[in-house]
Amino acid sequence: MALLHGAKQLLGKMVGTAATVRADGKAAPSAKVEILTPAKPLQTVRLNAAFAPLVSPMPPSCLDTPSMMSIPEKQFLFGLASRYYAGEGIIVDAGIFLGASTRCFGEGIHSNPRREEIVANRPQPIVSYERAIVNPNMPRFFRRHGLTFSAAPGESFESELRRNVAPVKDLVDLRIGDFMDATAPGCPVEILFLDILKTPVLSLRAFRMFYPKLVPGRSVVVHQDYFFEELPWIKTHHEALAAYFDFIGEIGSSAVFLCRKSIPQGVADALGADMPPAEQLRLASIAMQRSADPARRFFMALSKMRLIRRLQGRAAARAYLDTVKAEFPEQIEQTENPRLSQALQKSEVLLLKKPRKLRDEAMGDAAKASSSP
Secondary structure, X not given: OOOOOOHHXXXXXXXXXXXXXXXXXXXXXXXXXXXXXXXXXXXXXXXXXXXXXXXXXXXXXXXXXXXXXXXXXXXXXXXXXXXXXXXXXXXXXXXXXXXXXXXXXXXXXXXXXXXXXXXXXXXXXXXXXXXXXXXXXXXXXXXXXXXXOOOOOXXXXXXXHHHHXXXXXXXXXXXXXXXXXXXXXXXXXXXXXEXXXXXXXXXXXXXXXXXXXXXXXXXXXXXXXXXXXXXXXXXXXXXXXHHHEEEEEEEOOEEEEEEOOOOOHHHHHHOOOXXXXXXXXXHHHHXXXXXXXXXXXXXXXXHHHHHHHHHHOHHHHHHHHHHHHHHOHHHHHOOOOHHHHHHHHHHHHHOOOOHHHHHXXXXXXXXXXXXXX
16 A cells, blocks of 8 residues: 555664764664564654663652653653763753653663763853643643643643652753743754654744754764654654664654764754745655654554645545545554554544634644653
């Protein structure tokens, strides 16, 4: 089938780009090794051979803070900070919500054998960004996870965030506030974790701030919302710069990339400027081929449907959604994972909304400008 075509070819490409990490910290080609962990839908872990060992046991403290990340994603962040991070640049954690990702990075540095050297050179190697304002979805998240903390939409949850990251606060430069007003780091970025790209404007802001700071052959970028059924701009923005990266795997809803060559500031600044609709759709199709998990590819197809809705209108989006349903019958019919049916239901609701209501909702999202659970 057209939308499913390419999974085996993609696995072959990943096998061919396996790498090891040399003593100088650069990624180097290694033997052809396929790392594929079959699992239930949306749970497959597939990583380049050099990075797969980073998904390993972590301290129980990394689970103290509720989040939407899967346990393997948290293990990977801990592994990056404890076994990969060398202090060549900083760790940027953008969109930390209650602080789970920052906690994983901090605990990882505490376990890093080069910790003293890293901290001597960079006393606060983790730079974390969060608006820390409750949005309408968060109170339900607080209740679902049994948190005693509660706040109404529009109120701050900064106190809870600071409490959660307190055990690693010595390593963290915590920047609370509107990300659109944030300043770019004045040093290289070695690890970039992005969970803040909730609107196109936020996405472009992050790409322009951080991508030119990446270190070729060293910097790892983790897009936490890449395999999410919404937010199509994340895929188009990153895939427009695909020539600067190697795809190194998928884990949870995250896509992981290794920067392979320097990104000029001018290239990042030009990103998204008057990108033709046909090019956006082409990039969305490329992004869909990143995953070997049919469930994730289903999500990516639904994300592309949202892009078609915005670019070509409701009728074109409806026609594409009908194609998606025909191409992914198992994902449509399965009942074990409610996320799949919920994603489809949200897509159906989107097609019932009128253009004006979509614009109003988009403006509301941009005004919130915050990460959401």
